[in-house]
Amino acid sequence: MFHSQVVVSMIPLLNKSEEAENWVYIGEGNINLVVAYRGDDPTYKGKVLRVIKNCKNKKLSTQDSILFKKQFSENVIQLLLGEEYVVPMFPVHTSTEFLQTLAVNVESHRPAFRTDKQIVVNSPTSFFLDDLTQIWPNSPAMTFELKPKWGFKPDSSFIDMSNTIKKRTTCRFCMHSYLRRVPKNNFCPLDLYSMDPVRVQKAVNVLLKENPLKKTLSVSINGKKASLTSEMDQQLFSTFIEYNDDHNTLMRDILERVLLHDPILKILKSLQMNLDEIDIEGIYSFFQRNSDYFKLVTDDINTWIDVVNRYQQRLEMKNSPINELDEQKQRIYEYILSMTFKDCSLMINVTPTVKENNTSKSITLSNGLSFQYDIKVIDTDLKSIDKIPFWFELDQSIVRHAIDTEFDKECY
Structure with missing residues (x-):
């Protein structure tokens, strides 16, 4: 089984509201919203951040359920598609303060048909991925x-x-x-x-x-x-x-x-x-x-x-x-x-x-x-x-x- 506690202790942290100012909206699907980094910190350059949105009739996301997405990508999708077609996912701590500010900042950039679902601001973990446009x-x-x-x-x-x-x-x-x-x-x-x-x-x-x-x-x-x-x-x-x-x-x-x-x-x-x-x-x-x-x-x-x-x-x-x-x-x-x-x-x-x-x-x-x-x-x-x-x-x-x-x- 996947030991989320070990992984969590090794991942970076986005916990300040001002840090959200460096992330810009680039798109979303039914489940996730994606923002790209436009600041100067080399840690985040060339990365996008994928945050989850709330879904009707879904139980509250926990740290383990969020990290399961990484397991699923690495152990199932990658096995079926091949490693070359899968984008690696890196977990990152996201605080409520950071996500609340991010949600406010991106709202005006979202298409109207997507706004019925909002960013889950108490999500303990989000994911870094490589920015595929860079x-x-x-x-x-x-x-x-x-x-x-x-x-x-x-x-x-x-x-x-x-x-x-x-x-x-x-x-x-x-x-x-x-x-x-x-x-x-x-x-x-x-x-x-x-x-x-x-x-x-x-x-x-x-x-x-x-x-x-x-x-x-x-x-x-x-x-x-x-x-x-x-x-x-x-x-x-x-x-x-x-x-x-x-x-x-x-x-x-x-x-x-x-x-x-x-x-x-x-x-x-x-x-x-x-x-x-x-x-x-x-x-x-x-x-x-x-x-x-x-x-x-x-x-x-x-x-x-x-x-x-x-x-x-x-x-x-x-x-x-x-x-x-x-x-x-x-x-x-x-x-x-x-x-x-x-x-x-x-x-x-x-x-x-x-x-x-x-x-x-x-x-x-x-x-x-x-x-x-x-x-x-x-x-x-x-x-x-x-x-x-x-x-x-x-x-x-x-x-x-x-x-x-x-x-x-x-x-x-």
């Missing part, structure tokens, strides 16, 4: 933050017959967008995951043009947000590279080449599919049928390490009976992991180089320009098992709406 401190960097979404269509015998054809025809993202009345667009994540140059280019083109998809892709240069809905500011782009032609075309070519060159989307698609072999319809039936027979433990790292080991063994065995309660419990755990990988984001950083490096993390475009790149997978916190009923109801709403209204989009 991984080459003396070089310019372009950063793509991409949420690739679900990369597959389900093919499970547990899907109800009335839903089977629709689920095997139209991908979940496109059906969900249709339910939410997102303005019609041509983006389908299956194009992004296809590894077909024509389809990947099509997906990237849409992402760089469509305003409704701004939550799916954002771009920054040297840490400053760039607009995707208008011609990029010449001065901002010139801080990245001297380039006389169309900036958006260059952005498209860079992102497209990186996604085709790197195996990360193949890895994510494989994890999503194999961890969700049963589909939520089967998982929900297991959850209902067996909830009285076993307790689902989520805050014990040894449980999750065992889940990963059993998952990898199952892949090697190919066939594994699922009529046993223990195996059904395993599949529920696996589904929870699949939901993490369906909702993660990619931080893709690119910097110009004189020529293509000998490392695998470099590309050269058709115009002769070469770039070094780095990819990290973020937003990989463990999802809640309690959300299984919600996921099932949402799934059924998405599919029923597509069927009832004869939504006829075919995804490949």
Whole structure:
């Protein structure tokens, strides 16, 4: 087991309100808010601080539950994705005084749809991470933050017959967008995951043009947000590279080449599919049928390490009976992991180089320009098992709406 007391005694301390003045808002998700350091202390230069937000229907976060996030990242996510794609997390003490001031300072910079959840000001521990926009401190960097979404269509015998054809025809993202009345667009994540140059280019083109998809892709240069809905500011782009032609075309070519060159989307698609072999319809039936027979433990790292080991063994065995309660419990755990990988984001950083490096993390475009790149997978916190009923109801709403209204989009 993880001995939090040993770790806590070794971590730094942010305990003064004035220290919060050196941290600036850069973004947030459902669970965490992230600020970047802009002061002069070399201890914090090149770092961001991730603080937790309050969540409805969640028990109060304790030091052990917060530090479990570090364990989960290092012992589960890293094992499944590979060390090169995971950002190391370093715990730091955060006082109530510091967090209260930080919460006040960032409030005006937060998007309105995020302000229903606030920073937990009595959180005893937060996390330092490397600032992924500054991984080459003396070089310019372009950063793509991409949420690739679900990369597959389900093919499970547990899907109800009335839903089977629709689920095997139209991908979940496109059906969900249709339910939410997102303005019609041509983006389908299956194009992004296809590894077909024509389809990947099509997906990237849409992402760089469509305003409704701004939550799916954002771009920054040297840490400053760039607009995707208008011609990029010449001065901002010139801080990245001297380039006389169309900036958006260059952005498209860079992102497209990186996604085709790197195996990360193949890895994510494989994890999503194999961890969700049963589909939520089967998982929900297991959850209902067996909830009285076993307790689902989520805050014990040894449980999750065992889940990963059993998952990898199952892949090697190919066939594994699922009529046993223990195996059904395993599949529920696996589904929870699949939901993490369906909702993660990619931080893709690119910097110009004189020529293509000998490392695998470099590309050269058709115009002769070469770039070094780095990819990290973020937003990989463990999802809640309690959300299984919600996921099932949402799934059924998405599919029923597509069927009832004869939504006829075919995804490949």
